[in-house]
């Protein structure tokens with residue numbers, strides 16, 4: 001894949017940025033964009049082959065770590081590893097998450113626990129573990145979803161987990177602002193990423209669900225990972241210093257018009 005290219009804007013020169021779940025989709029696009037703008041990038045993920053492919057795309061300067069964002073012990077180990085390497089963080093994109101859709105009658109405890117374990121508990125304890133490493137003025141961006149804002153059938157558990165992140169952005173901003181740290185959410189609408197293959201649907205169902213979702217987007221298309229990444233970089237950069245404890249929705253109008 002393409003090597004890192006130099007752009008004129010270097011908002012993250014001399015900055016260190018962590019992207020959880022940075023080996024695929026939106027996270028990888030954000031990691032690439034941060035690196036293009038001069039950041040030292042750290043990414044995490046679980047699957048070694050996917051991490052290796054990301055390592056090749058991001059180049060040798062990126063620190064690529066196998067780490068499960070839903071595991072408290074691994075959150076602490078990640079913070080220790082970064083600390084041992086003398087790294088401090090200027091931006092964190094809490095992006096690792098999972099989506100599995102099921103109707104009310106089909107949701108079981110395992111689906112609930114896996115979703116909240118990765119999307120809420122994981123996000124919270126990663127922030128807790130990483131907080132001591134944040135530089136003054138650092139920005140934390142949480143990857144939410146417009147599912148928190150709309151009543152899409154079969155999305156209840158996922159949507160509730162993403163709604164929790166909007167609350168965390170407010171309370172954790174209130175706690176971290178004395179240290180100059182802001183927390184905000186980017187809430188994407190539908191974006192073409194490998195996530196759709198992991199929803200637990202067969203191909204025919206998936207194709208019809210995707211067509212149905214697309215028909216609900218006023219812009220008439222799915223978004224791209226690069227479009228979400230550009231909002232993430234905006235929220236991570238000092239240019240958004242007055243945006244605190246809130247959410248930017250990037251959804252082609254799906255939840256708005």
Ligand SMILES: NC(=O)c1ccc[n+]([C@@H]2O[C@H](COP(=O)([O-])OP(=O)(O)OC[C@H]3O[C@@H](n4cnc5c(N)ncnc54)[C@H](OP(=O)(O)O)[C@@H]3O)[C@@H](O)[C@H]2O)c1
Pocket residue numbers: 020021022023024025026027044045046047048050051067068069070095096097098099118143144145146187188189190191192193194195196198
């Ligand atoms: N695509 C969309 O339409 C859309 C819309 C709204 C919000 N989002 C959100 O965007 C985020 C990224 O999704 P995506 O669409 O880019 O999906 P993706 O391409 O499947 O990427 C997910 C990334 O997260 C990693 N990951 C998942 N669980 C993890 C865990 N427990 N620990 C560490 N890494 C983990 C994956 O790597 P491994 O599996 O190897 O760990 C992968 O790198 C998610 O939070 C999702 O809810 C996506």
